[in-house]
Amino acid sequence: MTRPLVSVRDLRVTLGGRPVLVGVDADLARGKITALIGLNGSGKTTLLRALVREYPSRGDIRFHCGHDHTHPTPEHIGYVPQKLALDARLPLTVRDFLALALSRRPLFFGIPKAVTDKIRKQLTRVGMTDHVDTPVEGLSGGQLQRVLLALALEPQPELLLLDEPAAGIDFKDQQKFYDLIAELNRSTGVTVLLVSHELSMVSRYAHHVLCLRDGAIQCQGTPHEILTPGVLAQTFGTDMQQFLHHHAH
Ligand SMILES: Nc1ncnc2c1ncn2[C@@H]1O[C@H](COP(=O)(O)OP(=O)(O)OP(=O)(O)O)[C@@H](O)[C@H]1O
Ligand SMILES: [Mg+2]
Missing domain, CATH: 3.40.50.300 (P-loop containing nucleotide triphosphate hydrolases)
Incomplete structure (x- = not known):
C-alpha cells in the first residue's frame, strides 16, 4: 500500500x-x-x-x-460538508460568496483584483465560470457543490x-x-x-x-x-x- x-x-x-x-x-x-x-x-x-x-x-x-497539524488549517485540509451550515438562500452572488471567504474582509470595501483573479481561477477549475454572477440561491444542488469545492481548493489542500x-x-x-x-x-x-x-x-x-x-x-x-x-x-x-x-x- x-x-x-x-x-x-x-x-x-x-x-x-x-x-x-x-x-x-x-x-x-x-x-x-x-x-x-x-x-x-x-x-x-x-x-x-x-x-x-x-x-x-x-x-x-x-x-x-511534515506540517504541524495540531491545529489544522485550510492550507492543509479542504472540506466540503454534507450540509451547508449557512443559509443557501443568501442573497449573494457566487463572486461575493467566494470573495467573503477568500479575502476575509467586508464586501463594502470592494473586492481586490487579486481576489477577483483567484475567484476566476478557482471557478475555472470546477467548470463554473459562467456562474460568477449567479445568486447562490439560484444554483442547482450540483452547481452549489462545485462552488463549495472551489472554496475547498483554495489554497491547494x-x-x-x-x-x-x-x-x-x-x-x-x-x-x-x-x-x-x-x-x-x-x-x-x-x-x-x-x-x-x-x-x-x-x-x-x-x-x-x-x-x-x-x-x-x-x-x-x-x-x-x-x-x-x-x-x-x-x-x-x-x-x-x-x-x-x-x-x-
Ligand atoms: N452533535 C451531536 N450530538 C449528539 N449525537 C450526534 C451528534 N452528531 C452526530 N450524532 C450522532 O452520531 C451518530 C453518527 O452520526 P454521523 O452524522 O456521523 O453519521 P453518518 O454516518 O454521517 O450518517 P449519514 O449517512 O446519515 O450522513 C448518529 O447516531 C448521530 O445521531
Ligand atoms: Mg453524514
Missing part, C-alpha cells in the same frame, strides 16, 4: 454522552481516493469532523506530511474531505463531479477521503474503500474486494439486497 498521508488509530468520539466512534483504525493512502461507506448514522460525518478536529476525540490521528458531495445530484452531473475529483486527484496528487452512498461511483472512482459500521471499521480493501454482496452485507446488514437494488438504478 502507498505510504499513508493520515493514520488513524483507536479513534473514539463521544457526542451527547453517546459513543459514536468506538475505535476506528484506518489509513488514508497518500495521493489516492479513499471512499468511506456505511449506513446512515454509522459515524461517517463524525469521522471527517474528527479529522479536522471539529470534534474532540481520543486515540490518535497522525498526519505524515493536501487532503480533501468530501462528505456526500454528489448527494441529490442527477446521475449525469454526479458522474461529471466525480470525473472532476478524479482529475484533480491525478493532476495535483491531492489525497481524497470521500463519503458516498453511490456504490457505482465508489466502484468506478475509489482506489480504496473503508466500511464503517456502528462507529468502527468493519472491513476495508479495494472496490473489487469490498463491493461484493457478501462483504457488503457485513457492513449494511440483511437489507443489503434492497440497497443494491435501489442503487442499481
Whole structure:
C-alpha cells in the first residue's frame, strides 16, 4: 500500500454522552481516493469532523506530511460538508460568496483584483465560470457543490474531505463531479477521503474503500474486494439486497 498521508488509530468520539466512534483504525493512502461507506448514522460525518478536529476525540490521528497539524488549517485540509451550515438562500452572488471567504474582509470595501483573479481561477477549475454572477440561491444542488469545492481548493489542500458531495445530484452531473475529483486527484496528487452512498461511483472512482459500521471499521480493501454482496452485507446488514437494488438504478 502507498505510504499513508493520515493514520488513524483507536479513534473514539463521544457526542451527547453517546459513543459514536468506538475505535476506528484506518489509513488514508497518500495521493489516492479513499471512499468511506456505511449506513446512515454509522459515524461517517463524525469521522471527517474528527479529522479536522471539529470534534474532540481520543486515540490518535497522525498526519505524515511534515506540517504541524495540531491545529489544522485550510492550507492543509479542504472540506466540503454534507450540509451547508449557512443559509443557501443568501442573497449573494457566487463572486461575493467566494470573495467573503477568500479575502476575509467586508464586501463594502470592494473586492481586490487579486481576489477577483483567484475567484476566476478557482471557478475555472470546477467548470463554473459562467456562474460568477449567479445568486447562490439560484444554483442547482450540483452547481452549489462545485462552488463549495472551489472554496475547498483554495489554497491547494493536501487532503480533501468530501462528505456526500454528489448527494441529490442527477446521475449525469454526479458522474461529471466525480470525473472532476478524479482529475484533480491525478493532476495535483491531492489525497481524497470521500463519503458516498453511490456504490457505482465508489466502484468506478475509489482506489480504496473503508466500511464503517456502528462507529468502527468493519472491513476495508479495494472496490473489487469490498463491493461484493457478501462483504457488503457485513457492513449494511440483511437489507443489503434492497440497497443494491435501489442503487442499481
Ligand atoms: N452533535 C451531536 N450530538 C449528539 N449525537 C450526534 C451528534 N452528531 C452526530 N450524532 C450522532 O452520531 C451518530 C453518527 O452520526 P454521523 O452524522 O456521523 O453519521 P453518518 O454516518 O454521517 O450518517 P449519514 O449517512 O446519515 O450522513 C448518529 O447516531 C448521530 O445521531
Ligand atoms: Mg453524514
